[in-house]
Amino acid sequence: MKLIIAIIQPYKLEDVKDELYKAGVNLITVSEVLGHGRQKGITEVYRGAKETGNLLRKIRLEIAVNDSFVEPTVKAIIKGAKTGETGDGKIFVVPLEDCVRIRTGEKGAVAVG
Amino acid sequence: MINTGDTAFVLLSTALVMLMTPGLALFYGGMVRKKNVLGVLMQCFILLCLLSIQWVLFGYSLAFFPSQGFTGGLTWFGLRGIGLDPNPDYAATIPHHAFIAFQMMFAVITPALIIGAFAERMKFSAFLVFSILWATLVYDPVCHWVWGSGGWLKTLGVLDFAGGIVVHTTAGIASLVAALVIGKRKNLDHNTPTPHNLPFVATGTALLWFGWFGFNAGSALGANSVACNAFMTTNTAAAAAGLTWSILEWIRNGKPTIFGTLTGTIAGLATITPASGYVTVLSAVIIGIVASVVCYIAVGVVKPKLGYDDSLDAFGVHGVGGIIGTLMVGLFATKAVNPSGANGLFYGDSKQFFIQLFAVGVVFVYTLTVSFVLYKLVDLFMRVRVSEKEELMGLDLTQHRKRAYTVLE
Numbered sequence: 001m002k003l004i005i006a007i008i009q010p011y012k013l014e015d016v017k018d019e020l021y022k023a024g025v026n027l028i029t030v031s032e033v034l035g036h037g038r039q040k041g042i043t044e045v046y047r048g049a050k051e052t053g054n055l056l057r058k059i060r061l062e063i064a065v066n067d068s069f070v071e072p073t074v075k076a077i078i079k080g081a082k083t084g085e086t087g088d089g090k091i092f093v094v095p096l097e098d099c100v101r102i103r104t105g106e107k108g109a110v111a112v113g
Numbered sequence: 114m115i116n117t118g119d120t121a122f123v124l125l126s127t128a129l130v131m132l133m134t135p136g137l138a139l140f141y142g143g144m145v146r147k148k149n150v151l152g153v154l155m156q157c158f159i160l161l162c163l164l165s166i167q168w169v170l171f172g173y174s175l176a177f178f179p180s181q182g183f184t185g186g187l188t189w190f191g192l193r194g195i196g197l198d199p200n201p202d203y204a205a206t207i208p209h210h211a212f213i214a215f216q217m218m219f220a221v222i223t224p225a226l227i228i229g230a231f232a233e234r235m236k237f238s239a240f241l242v243f244s245i246l247w248a249t250l251v252y253d254p255v256c257h258w259v260w261g262s263g264g265w266l267k268t269l270g271v272l273d274f275a276g277g278i279v280v281h282t283t284a285g286i287a288s289l290v291a292a293l294v295i296g297k298r299k300n301l302d303h304n305t306p307t308p309h310n311l312p313f314v315a316t317g318t319a320l321l322w323f324g325w326f327g328f329n330a331g332s333a334l335g336a337n338s339v340a341c342n343a344f345m346t347t348n349t350a351a352a353a354a355g356l357t358w359s360i361l362e363w364i365r366n367g368k369p370t371i372f373g374t375l376t377g378t379i380a381g382l383a384t385i386t387p388a389s390g391y392v393t394v395l396s397a398v399i400i401g402i403v404a405s406v407v408c409y410i411a412v413g414v415v416k417p418k419l420g421y422d423d424s425l426d427a428f429g430v431h432g433v434g435g436i437i438g439t440l441m442v443g444l445f446a447t448k449a450v451n452p453s454g455a456n457g458l459f460y461g462d463s464k465q466f467f468i469q470l471f472a473v474g475v476v477f478v479y480t481l482t483v484s485f486v487l488y489k490l491v492d493l494f495m496r497v498r499v500s501e502k503e504e505l506m507g508l509d510l511t512q513h514r515k516r517a518y519t520v521l522e
Contacts, residue, residue, distance in 0.1 A: 010506070011502065011505035011506040011507075012505075014300050014304060014505065032520055033520070034520050034521060055521075057516075057520060
């Protein structure tokens, strides 16, 4: 089991969601976050973000998957989020110790679904 | 002879109507996604600036200089030669400038109504060019025909108390054209956009309802009994329509919503507008109910079937409301309310209904044609729609380099 955390451009969320659905990944958590990487908070289109101390608005996806889904998920995120410009984001793949479905108490691979 | 009561009333009504454009900005602004809210507010406020200038330079002259021509012409360019004395053609008891100011606010809000149709995807520069051309070539001529001294529809006897034809039919039809020409918003099929701030929509509706008293009662151009009648019919129709829409939703969707109730009141207000000074208060109840039922069908049934994307229902609420309201003048008008009006079909005279029908038909065709040509023309020279990437990122950032909301702080 892995936890995939991806930071992407907000306007690419719809494309990434489409690609994930195509890859059979339906269980995702989305949040709005701020941060900056190599682009240091300044790009042509995000000049307005000066107000928040040069931090850019990004979308964070969290997706827990079983091992066989790791590659397809990563590929789907790249396909949806890539523009080739600085600021496209990053994907982190983290080992996941356990997962519990609250409703049933199921654990592990079954719970990841 | 200047009457101070009338003058005070018209000036205050003017200020009320002015407030409707910012009200509309909130009404529409709350309905869009949060990445586009500043875009909508900006479009409304810039029209308040742009068209106020257009009006004093040449808009008023085109619309209101007495003439039997297509427009009033440019004799009053820059308000040249207009003194402070009353102009008995329009309002004999208030200074001419009070009338100009009152009409100016109508000229501002009419193009602003169209913003609802192309919301979330129109390029700001193209929007400015389109709006000024549309105000000059559609609003000003139609205003002259219906309200201008010597205007041919006015001479024909058409009744439009406060703008069912001049304001809501023109803006509504232009909205339909705009929605069709500019095309659907992206990702619409699997991701229905939800209003980002319904409390804004409620605040906007409150300001519109409040301002509408100036719009309709003020159209009597004097503090008199016709104004009081218009005040009552306006509130009554808004109330009946809001109530009706919420009941329709309750029956059809299981729950009444604030969004539906607000939409209903606006439909009622748009529909009573042409009739407010000619019908009884009881007729206004019926007009309000009919307004909600018809607009509900237009927005909830017809639009999804036809598949055009009138984002904020500028046509479905304002256009449809304005048209049925104008026709209902021909049914419900009575000289008992306003001796300078007419008797409608229900008061024994069928003639007025056909005059109303004819006028709506003419303005429908004229607005449809000219709006379409103007859109295509602006599109040819400067492309009316933003790029796909800009649309996804939102108009706030891409057109104005500003965001409405922060994440932290």
